Amino acid sequence: MHRVETATIRSRRTAHSVHRVGRQLLGFLRKCICLTVGRALPWPFPMTIFGRFIIPILISVCFLPALAVEKSLHKAYSGTIVTDAATGRVLFEDNADVSNPPASMAKLMTFAVLHDKLVEGAFTLQTPVKISVEDSKMGGTQVYLDPRETFPVEELIYAMMIQSANDAAHALARTAAGSVEAFVELMNAKAKSLGMNHTTFRTPHGLPPPGRRIADGDLTTPRDYSLLCRHLLLTTDVLKYSSVRNRDFGPDRKQGPQHMKNHNNLLGKVAGVDGLKTGYTEGAGYCLSATAVRNNRRVIVVIMGAFGPNGQRDLGRARDLKAIELIERGFAAQPAEFPVATGATRLEDLPSVKTERPVAPVEQNSTPKESVPTFRVILPSKKP
Numbered sequence: 001m002h003r004v005e006t007a008t009i010r011s012r013r014t015a016h017s018v019h020r021v022g023r024q025l026l027g028f029l030r031k032c033i034c035l036t037v038g039r040a041l042p043w044p045f046p047m048t049i050f051g052r053f054i055i056p057i058l059i060s061v062c063f064l065p066a067l068a069v070e071k072s073l074h075k076a077y078s079g080t081i082v083t084d085a086a087t088g089r090v091l092f093e094d095n096a097d098v099s100n101p102p103a104s105m106a107k108l109m110t111f112a113v114l115h116d117k118l119v120e121g122a123f124t125l126q127t128p129v130k131i132s133v134e135d136s137k138m139g140g141t142q143v144y145l146d147p148r149e150t151f152p153v154e155e156l157i158y159a160m161m162i163q164s165a166n167d168a169a170h171a172l173a174r175t176a177a178g179s180v181e182a183f184v185e186l187m188n189a190k191a192k193s194l195g196m197n198h199t200t201f202r203t204p205h206g207l208p209p210p211g212r213r214i215a216d217g218d219l220t221t222p223r224d225y226s227l228l229c230r231h232l233l234l235t236t237d238v239l240k241y242s243s244v245r246n247r248d249f250g251p252d253r254k255q256g257p258q259h260m261k262n263h264n265n266l267l268g269k270v271a272g273v274d275g276l277k278t279g280y281t282e283g284a285g286y287c288l289s290a291t292a293v294r295n296n297r298r299v300i301v302v303i304m305g306a307f308g309p310n311g312q313r314d315l316g317r318a319r320d321l322k323a324i325e326l327i328e329r330g331f332a333a334q335p336a337e338f339p340v341a342t343g344a345t346r347l348e349d350l351p352s353v354k355t356e357r358p359v360a361p362v363e364q365n366s367t368p369k370e371s372v373p374t375f376r377v378i379l380p381s382k383k384p
Helices: 002-040 049-072 103-120 153-163 166-177 180-193 222-235 317-333
Strands: 079-084 090-094 128-130 150-152 246-249 258-261 273-281 285-294 297-306
Touching (some): 079 222, 079 317, 103 153, 103 166, 150 153, 153 246, 153 258, 222 273
Antiparallel strands (some): 079 090, 273 285
């Protein structure tokens, strides 16, 4: 099934490339038709007012089907779903079962497994983690861990959830299960227990495989990931980490702390948004698992495989705008009185052994202004 669905992803990207070339050919053909028609008709005709109007109309009609197909391929995402966090009820879905790499959203499952280990007492938030050479060589988004460094578990969790640090995720996975491979097995077992039947994890961080073959990496669906998000919201304190917009990592580092900024551009810009996680790779596109709460009601939005117009890289702008729309649609689809999603277990309530190493305080500064607009979309009242 993954093989068939990943073929769909590849074909969609190929279609975008073909149509970019196609648009150039359309312009060339239009010029050719203009010259041909102009030469076939008596010379004064193309220059008359009637000729100037009728020729463009004829050309446009000829290419309307191609333009319609081209426009249909400009969908902002490969799949999405909106659910109610309290009940799991689907409020909106579109291609929610398409298989797509989660990219850094894989770290949400890493967090879920780490939470289970903390509940079991395998380690505490203050347990020191000695950084290995393998941890320091992860690449991608990171906090540049050094093998000579040691950090408490919670400090690395903040790095993983705010900075989306691949090196922190690798270090946590290795520490929690003895090896990254053993940790990935726990991730897949957790996915199965949550009913994520179309999900396969191969990494704790979401980086693509060496060969960049999509089928060889992490794969999931928007529907499966909505199940994971709901589990995290109901049973863990994931929002303690995913809602933080700014924080310094490693206050005692020789080179000074690294300032981390949350990649979720909706935090502080869309009413009620307090999580969960973004992701991006070339193969996955721009992905987002978001949640928002208003008037004691919470919705979950998962978008996968998003790109800008014509498949362009747009730093997640199209994804974020669509997420804003879907959040509003989700709240509009909920009845006035609805159950409240509660019951999360806070990590700080678990048994722990304090160390003298301080944990950097959460900064309360606002996120610097970006290109993502600050507004709330008011959709017309109609059924999704």
